[in-house]
Amino acid sequence: MQIEDSVRTDDGASTTDAGPAVPERYDFGRPAALSREHTRALAGAFDAFARLWAMQLTSKARLRSHITVERVTLETYDEYVSTVPATTTLVLCSDEDADARAIIEFPVSTALLWIVKMLGGDSARPLEARSLTPIEFALLRALMDETLGHLRGSLGGLLSERLAVTAVQYNAAFAQIVSAQELVVVARFSMRLADHTESASIALPAAVLLERLTDTTSAPHAAPDPDVVRHHVEEAPVELTLRLASRPMLPGEVLDLAVGDVLTLPHGEDRPLELAIGDHVVAAAAVGANGARLACVITSSDLSRSLVEETP
Incomplete structure (x- = not known):
């Protein structure tokens, strides 16, 4: 099959450039997108995490927060790096005993705003981006340790329990949790903080995550024990x-009732x-x-x- 492209020249003449369509190779070992089942499971988990993260920021940073999941995609690390700002906060998480890594990304100005609010400041707008001081890094790390705990809890057994915050980078090219062409699962969030909106993202290496997710979703569901069900029904208070x-x-009759009225009952x-x-x-x-x-x-x-x- 051939595709013909017509190009009109300045004198009105039309020329035709015909060439064979080149098929694009599909790598079955590296699918271009998440399966519908995996997307649904991950979207639900990240949505639960977004609610917990918003509540954490509201209570810890004293900043009214609302976080929603925009989309969950499967990308190469190079593709992910190309979509994040040149300068941003990249919280690197890793497990020393396993090859488990993760990135939690959000604007540097937003990180500084959280720190100012935790220290009692009254600023409600993002601050000018700059590198964190050691004290600011310690405060942010304590905050992100709790955030990582919410992420582990929301994703269940998909993340290592020993995953911990290890460093902060400001350029995704230097973070390099996986090689450039390896796949990562990317969840992108919209963060409404007070009266302004920012973007955030989480990147997780796809190999281990999808393997564990497949094992979880394909595991046979145990049939309910009739005796256990009966016990719960019998013990439920009524x-x-x-x-x-x-x-x-x-x-109208109800509204006209007064003290001393007598009602006959059937x-x-x-x-x-x-x-x-x-x-x-x-x-x-x-x-x-x-x-x-x-x-x-x-x-x-x-x-x-x-x-x-x-x-x-």
């Missing part, structure tokens, strides 16, 4: 109500009361006493149809 037969009334004197859970009648009972307290005596636990359907 509220019992002893009641008379109900009487329908118009809203319940015979010799008719037992209804013992109900919610709207479901489970037994019939008569009023009794137990010492100084009112009580009820069960007269029937299997109400007859004629009694349930009885009308006054």
Whole structure:
């Protein structure tokens, strides 16, 4: 099959450049996108993390925060580096005993704003970007240790429990958690902090993450134990109500009620009361006493149809 491209020259003539279409090779070992199942699972996990991160920033940095997941993609590390700002905060996380790494990225000015707010400052706007001092790095590291804990909790067993914050870089090209052509799972976030919006991202090496995710999603789900289900149902507390037969009334009648009014109820004197859970009648009972307290005596636990359907 050939594709023809027509080009019109200045004198109005049309020339045709025909050439064979070149097929693009597909590497099945390195898919171009996440599967739908993986995307759904990761989006849900990162969404849970975004809510926890927003609550953390609101409480720790005293800054009203709202964070949402924009998208979750599969990219090479080179592609990821090309999308982040030339100067930004890259919190590097690693596990000394395993080849597990991660990057949490956000603007340097935003990091400085968090630090100022944690120290009691009243600034509500991002500050001019600069390198962090040792004290500022210590404060940011303490904050990001907690953030990393939220990330581990949200992703479950997909991240190493020993993953910890190790350093801060300001250029993604120098961070290099994987080689340039290796795949990373990238989650991009929109951060609304007070009255302005910033962008943030998280990059995780795809090889181990997707392998663990596949094992998790493909693991057979254990069938529920009927005895355990029955035990939980039997142990669940319920509220019992002893009641008379109900009487329908118009809203106007209810609004006109006053002290001393007498309401007739469609319940015979010799008719037992209804013992109900919610709207479901489970037994019939008569009023009794137990010492100084009112009580009820069960007269029937299997109400007859004629009694349930009885009308006054």
